[in-house]
Amino acid sequence: MSKPIRIGTRDSELALWQANTVKDKLELLGYKTELVAVKSTGDLNLDQPLYELGITGIFTKTLDIAMLNRTVDIAVHSMKDVPTLLPKGIVQSAVLERAASEDVLVTNGDFNPEDICTVATGSLRRKAQWLSRYPHHKVVGLRGNVNTRLQKLVDSDWQGAVFAKAGLERIDKLPENHRLLDWMIPAPAQGAMVVVARQDDLRHIDATQQLDHKPSAICTEIEREFLQVLEGGCTAPIGALAIIEGELIRFKAVLLSLDGRTALSMEKEIETNNYKGCGAVFAREMLANGGAELMNTIKKSQ
Structure with a gap:
């Protein structure tokens, strides 16, 4: 046996x-x-x-x-x-097979993102993208498992916190008071x-x-290869997302300064059968167009 x-x-x-x-x-x-x-x-x-x-x-x-x-x-x-x-x-x-890749804002009451003063997240990527869009908001740290973070939000005076949609959905904890952050580029392989x-x-x-699941494996390979070449890991605000649409793969990515004031973004389109190595190609292009200097600044600050 x-x-x-x-x-x-x-x-x-x-x-x-x-x-x-x-x-x-x-x-x-x-x-x-x-x-x-x-x-x-x-x-x-x-x-x-x-x-x-x-x-x-x-x-x-x-x-x-x-x-x-x-x-x-x-x-x-x-x-x-x-x-x-x-x-x-x-x-x-x-x-x-990949679930939802998006981030969501869970609000502590009925708030629009524009009305928020303080939002919580433990992610550099989420923090930088939030500050890039809402530079006058305050972003505070938030750690713990999904249930712990949801409870911390309820117990706080924050107006909202950012979560991965997939994690909340998987354990049936996605609150009614949430908003999809379709403008926020997710972490590589999120979901x-x-x-x-x-x-x-x-x-x-x-x-x-x-x-x-081959399509999910292809998309996450591209995103993680992009991250690896940028040398981001957990220490830089990097978002990347690849989506297969028929015979094409659409890719978008962002690299930001820690305060969100500088943001380098890109959008690419390639044929699905040419995906091998494209994540590295995209990363090198971003590095050549200001990404290397931005990564050096991030590393020095840490």
Whole structure:
């Protein structure tokens, strides 16, 4: 009898929802599975914004170690939390079909964005894009899992907080008092779930590759390649989104200064069968058109 596939996950409600989704899909394919939940540094330290911790992969590192130590066989992550360069010995085995990529503003009452004085987020990207659009607003830090952040908003005197729409929808916590921020470019791979495995573990790679959704894998590859070449990670305000429309891929991206006063944006269109390497090409074009100087300024300030 084959051993069950041990699925590593963080123990937040959203992470467990994601892991259970993979668990259910694998069991439909005939595999036995079990969940192994662990705490990450990102969950334990809620006092600092992620960008101040100075660690890429803060939500994934504990699971990487567990996988390399063979405590778990595979891990499930929100793809936007995963470093663009995976640790040695770990590979991406599947990208599930992407959910909503947009950000939403959840308001503490009936507010329009224009009426807000203070908005909360723990994301540099969201903060910079918000300040670029609303330079006179105040942006405060917000950390914790989805439920914690929603409660902090209720308990605060802030008018709103920014969340990923997909995370709220997945655990049925999208409040009625929300507004879609269709002008805000999401984090690379936002709304996508990824499964990773050990590079030498062909059994579990073969099993999980059956969950791969090719269009989602293509779009997130472009976005993450763009991020990698820009060297953003969690430390720079970078948004990127690729969407397949028939035979074309439409790509848009933004790189901002920390205060949102400077914003470099681009929109591109390529044929779907020419997607390989285009994320890097787009990133190099942005770097050549002011992005290198802006990235240097960001790095010096940190």
